[in-house]
Amino acid sequence: MKAQKVELFVCPMATPADTTGLQQLADSGKIKPDTLVALVGKTEGTGAHDDWGRVWADVVLREWTGKVLGIPATEVAKQVIFVLSGGCPGEKMLVVGRAGSDPMPPEEVGRMGQIRKVAAATHEAMKDAGLTDPKDVHLVMVKVPGLTTATIKDAESRGKTVVSHDLTFGPEGAGVYANDAAALGVAMALGEVPESSLSDAVVRRDWNLYSEVAMTSSGGEKRHGEVVVFGNSSTSRSRVRIGHAVTRDFIDAEGVRNALRAAGLKFNALPSETDLSRLVHVFAKSVIPGSDQIRGQRITLLDDADAYQIGKALGGMLVASVTGRTTNYVSGGERNSHQGPPGGNIVAAVVRAET
DSSP: OOOOOOOOOOOOOSSTTOOHHHHHHHHTTSSOTTTOOEEEEEOSSOOSTTOHHHHHHHHHHHHHHHHHHTSOGGGGGGTOEEEEEOOOOOOOEEEEEEEEEEEOOGGGTTSHHHHHHHHHHHHHHHHHHTOOOGGGEEEEEEEEEOOOHHHHHHHHHTTOOOSOSOOSSSTTOHHHHHHHHHHHHHHHHTTSSOGGGOOGGGTTTOTTOOBSSEEEEEETTOSEEEEEEEEEETTOOOSEEEEEEEOSSTTOHHHHHHHHHHHTOOOSSSOOHHHHHTEEEEEEEEEEOSSSEETTEEOOGGGOTTHHHHHHHHHHHHHHHHHSOSOOEEEEEEESOSBSSTTOOEEEEEEEOOO
């Protein structure tokens, strides 16, 4: 009977194509060409017959082994056995993609022209991030052109109309029309709202059409839209991940906590200080409700001349009451919006992975 002396080495792989650990073993002399008998690994992927992760790992490992043995990759199987098991997709972590839209003339602001161009740019930003499934997208931040006195004159000098002559962010202001058309563009891109349901007439009219991940703003200095997509991917090598949720109304702290849970924090009633130490950042929208009531109780916010600023402050306080910090990103002030469901707001959180 042949006597054996077996050594087993474990090498974590950052991706199915990562041979760094194996190469270190070879460089140190722990792996020798004449004694290497097998490579056994668990790879990222579905585990199905067409598992891309397993196939990718098999090709890369055979090429690496062939170089170590000094033989063609096609001859490796005669000396080294490979047993690779899939079905280990890995935790999806943060990726970011960005894109710019085609120019948006003033007559398109707040209308279908802007919606379609934001949708197209959102698709490009997803491609840039390597994302194909809309469910992996948790935040889309968009900046689009608004209207100014000069751009309104430009449009009208060419025989065009604009969506509004009100340059405020009031309920009929050009700013909120731009913001909401951008949000509907994101919703169209991600399949949250079908294109067949969209038209100029629904912008700031049909509140049943909305995106759960769009945070948009506008400015007269812009001439085209700019889109940044945040999502999670199994190909990411980040140590942080993002999640999102929507609040049911202006005082829904549980909705904020749900965003933290969606990003990876595990807690029941309230996050602990240890949980919050993993929190990197929170992005939130703070839209003023269109009704003068919340949960059946009257509010006076709509009567206040400073409601735009007060609404953002209140949203910031709600998020801070959960996170225990004041450095959260809070955008808003609009009265009603296609950014989130009627009466609710969008919250996205970025959390460090557990060590």
